[in-house]
Amino acid sequence: MRSWLRGACAHTATPRLRFESLEQRLALTGAPTVVDFEVGSTAWSSGFVEYLSDSHLGDGGYSVPVGSSSQMASLPWTNIDKLIFQFSEDVQILSSNLSLTGIGVAHVSVEKFEYDQLSLTATWTLSAALPKNGYRVELDGDGLLPVRDRNDNALDGEWTTSSSIYSSGNGVNGGDFAFEFRVLPGDVDQNGVVNSTDYSAATAGSGLTTASSGYAPLTDVDGSGSISAGDASLINAHLSQSHASGTPVGASDDAPSSKGWRAVNINANAADAAFDLWGDFADAETADSAITYTITSTSNGSIWSSQSINTVTGVLHMTPALNATGLSTIIVTATDSAGQTTFMKYVVDLGGVNQGPYVSFSSQLSVRDDDKVTITGLVTDDGDVEGLYVYFAGAISGKAYVNADGIFQFTIVLHEEDSDWAYAIVTDYFGSESNEYERWVGSL
Template identity: 40%
Template sequence: MYSLLRPKRRSFGRQSFSRRARIEVLEDRRVLSAPTVADVNIGSTAWTSSFVDYLETANLGADGYAIPVGSSSQLKTLPWDNLDQIRITFSENVDVQMGDLSVSGVNQTAYAFSDFSYDPNTYTAVWTLVTPFAKDKLLLDLDGDGIDPVQDSVGNVLDGEWTDGSSTYNSGNGTAGGDFEFRFNVLPGDASQNGAVNYSDSYAVLMARGKEAGMTGYSIFHDIDGDGVVTTDDWYGVYFSMGHALPAGNPAGMTNDAPTTTGFAEVNVDEDAADVVLSLFDAFDDAEDEVENLAYSVVDNTNPALFSSVGVDTLNGQLTLAFAQNAFGSAELTVRAMDSGGLFVDTILSVIVAPVNDAPVITNFHVTEWQGCWVLSGNVTDVDDDLEGMVVTFGGILAGRNVETPVNGNGTFLIETDLEGVPSGLVSAQTVDPHGAPSNVAWCFVLVS
């Protein structure tokens, strides 16, 4: 919106825009530009607050360690043994999902995430790994040109181009539409950050024991577990990694893009609903492989009892959800697409099954003669209500006689009655649950002699 106020005239005849107009123009220019990556921090869910606070105080990162950029320092090994979080901050508010980032390595082709969050106030997305990084050369690949790339509120897609070892923030080449591909290395125990764990690392950490964050002589690279103090545990972390070095070669993602995803819309059905069939081909894409050649799987299900089966038909690209009888609740399914190079993307499918009241059912209804009386008995079942307190009412040839009996807590009912003056015929039995849903009508033929 270019909403310009009437310009004010200066005494010397020149015109100028009002302050409000200039601000609105600047805002429009901002949203017309593509979002970029403004920072990358690596961290751990195991790091203590004292360690994290020290990093921020020392200008080494916010809620994590800011990997240096603009030089070869970007590729210096990170020595911590519990790195399991990646934080990416953007230049503006964006729409970013867990599946927009892939992480590949040499020792491990691809890494999976257990959690994801995004803070629209700080423009920061956080991915948490299933397991911490071990020694590896790593590549972050943030989607800027896939099926559903990172984009801002007006649809500008990520401008992510990056050259390792020379680029500085912000990312990009000035044109929207480019992945952010960012290299870094992890080698637990490499306190000297030289690419190999050896005696010099062990000795440096041993000599630093007792140093706490903020003390003279304290180094974050000696604090291998990130608890804010160098202890024997840190030395053990180095000692048991002696001889380790970075692997040869490059991360798998250097020559192959991971699949991308648009995700799935939330599935909302009622209890006992018919099967739901979703298209996998519509939800995923890949730069190198056709969607028909991707390998699909469901790698996690938070509530298996909600389903009688979850089927993946890779040939036809279909995911079929068959719901368990009388089951309701919610579940999150992690659906994965893997390409021929072993890279994959995960997306969460949320499923909500709303409860539906099930009517009670009467079975085993019998009318028998016993010691001059007639005994009416049977069973009541109800999958979602307590049976005690329900009342069975009898009709047919007993209509108008107000014959009824309560149901026991175990679902049985029994009553004796006099059928004198009642003709032979059918006796009916029916009950109603607390929600007003009537049961089936059970019938029994009575021959009155």
């Protein structure tokens, strides 16, 4: 009988393969903290990202300096669209735990969320690159379902701009991590204005690459790994721009929070399915009745004859279509008086038709020279899989976050002389378990 690492409790199988984590682990004592915040881009080249890592400027992105006014120095890249957080220990975290605001901007849309247990990092990919502005990013540490560790200790996230250093917090669990930074594309020298000096730096450095002496990553404003006329052109397009004045919306208003998700079984031909939005959302400054609720999306919408929100009672009503059955995911967005938002996912099984998911590994393992092995797999199901976790036992112990397309990745350090069986399982939102997938990992 194998044991699985699942939920808030850790039941770790005895490893039969020599396993090394990719990051230092801290003991599960007290509350989790943030130990690094980085910005990145889906457009940055692998060579550029590797240069930042080799230069101790980040690990997957660019680590924003802390402890001084450097925290608010301009980030000069034109294509920042990733926010990366590293934690002191394994956390339970949801996409809805993040809010990002700017000066005059109450909400910045997110395209994708991922969590990697081995590196202890959560990554939000934005829907578009960040333009010039001052930003405030917050991780929920005191909401309805905050970032928390396996023992349900809430995030200890308190942070003072341009003063605090890692780790975050004040020694007491239950505090938001609120971090401010500035984006000013083209401001190579980070003096707060894009001018001829920035343009000259790009023209003077034209032809330099990450392998060249004198290469400056701040001048490589597109993150391509080489300084070129393209960088000079991008800087020229932003000439005379300077920092925006004011404070981000989130500095004076806390974003609403939610319970994240709820799985519900409903009988076919039921008169009505009712969901208490006032109980599933909360906001520090805005009363439940003053929050604006919107049905953002509904999958398999044909199984519903009507969908509505009663603004007087705060109840979401879903009326099944006649004799309809199936799975449906309803996303509801809550917007507070300042325009900040969060969302809640309702996963519904109408008629008891849910089937267990299926998990498998890809046919090939990605093996690198440093003995790091990336296992890629796929979870398929008749319902929503985004946000599920694949749990491993046997040769591998841990968990991997499942993306919306069902793909998951898990990286280990595997020595050539070691080999054994690895097992994987996933449980869907309704508690139905998948097959137990097994795969030989290592040399034959």
